[in-house]
């Protein structure tokens with residue numbers, strides 16, 4: 213009996229020693245790899261609550277003011293939470309800087325509520341070429357979620373771009389986070405503790421753009437987790453314009469090879485459009501996914517026929533679906549009929565999805581991956597200035613998805629401003645097999661030279677046949693497609709005549725699934741007149 217007791221004691225001591233050995237030597241290190249698994253302890257294990265793991269699961273009281281320190285419970289190496297507490301690392305400031313229109317980075321201010329900390333920086337950006345002007349992405353209220361500034365320098369050479377890169381690294385003490393290249397165009401993202409900087413050089417335009425934004429801008433990961441077993445597919449959802457009482461609307465769902473989904477926009481704030489997305493997710497989710505997983509929800513711009521469904525979907529399905537990330541870039545100033553006062557509301561809605569990361573600053577040139585799919589951002593509102601914004605549509609985030617050996621371009625509602633800017637991208641960067649036709653094919657949209665550059669064999673056209681905006685319920689699609697409404701439809705004329713376009717799929721034909729890679733078969737066009745006759749009230 214005595215010997216058994218001694219043996220148990222010895223075992224306990226050995227285990228205790230093991231526990232202590234695995235303790236991190238630097239106690240102040242923030243543990244980023246803290247386990248979220250349920251604590252499991254081997255039989256005979258004796259806890260030793262000596263670990264200072266600063267993660268949510270051990271948090272007693274969160275500190276909300278900068279400089280103050282949250283309180284955590286000590287823990288055992290096995291994961292078990294102890295009774296005693298310790299003070300964690302101080303809450304850091306999250307900075308945003310003010311930048312003058314001539315390129316002086318003036319002051320860094322903390323954006324955390326209740327914190328008034330600020331530091332004078334007075335760092336002058338180098339000059340190159342001609343400073344064409346500055347675009348304020350917000351009304352410079354640093355407490356806003358955004359206070360980014362974009363300076364545009366024209367008549368620049370590649371060496372000017374290189375000068376800026378040196379300045380950010382050597383003078384501003386920035387770390388280079390990502391660098392991208394599209395043909396001769398260059399894009400780099402930098403960070404220091406006060407701001408995030410994005411630098412672009414469009415060779416054909418001879419322009420350098422310098423974006424200075426919040427220090428906590430997130431940069432999407434470039435890691436490709438590798439392709440899975442599922443055949444990727446793309447759905448063009450038939451947005452319910454009748455229920456919304458408007459024309460337009462845009463909603464796409466893409467299934468990745470790992471069974472997760474990408475949603476692009478979503479349509480109107482109606483139960484019909486929310487349900488259309490949910491139906492595709494639930495009918496196609498792999499059996500081993502407890503809930504459908506949206507790996508990325510992309511919002512092209514803030515118009516209600518695009519972002520509206522997010523509200524309805526959030527209200528109805530938040531408990532039934534998981535969203536891992538939202539991807540977008542909204543201006544915080546009024547552009548056409550897009551008002552900054554709305555932005556916060558939409559971002560709050562996104563943030564209400566537990567576990568979702570908000571990638572709120574997509575920049576052109578950015579590349580990142582999902583399972584078997586690579587995203588390239590081709591244009592954002594940041595690229596338009598100093599061109600005119602034709603409307604809020606010219607704030608669309610345009611991007612390309614390469615998946616299953618094919619390329620799909622989503623143009624959102626891009627109009628002339630963005631269209632002209634994308635002409636500075638190399639042909640192979642914009643070339644795609646499948647193209648979402650810009651701005652529903654309405655009067656103002658991308659130009660035909662961009663469509664020729666994209667050179668798609670399949671066109672996805674998000675438009676109804678029937679005019680649901682008026683009581684006349686006349687035809688909307690066919691007269692525009694055939695160019696009989698105004699003489700401004702030269703783009704549509706080009707699409708209609710392009711031999712390289714093998715198939716045009718109009719949204720109102722019904723929700724269409726394209727298995728990827730998709731080979732167009734059958735007639736190029738549906739019988740639009742017959743479909744209109746069928747659908748009109």
Ligand SMILES: [Zn+2]
Nearest residue numbers: 278305322327
């Ligand atoms: Zn602060």
Ligand SMILES: [Zn+2]
Nearest residue numbers: 460461517625
């Ligand atoms: Zn639209």
Ligand SMILES: [Zn+2]
Nearest residue numbers: 515604605625
């Ligand atoms: Zn729009």
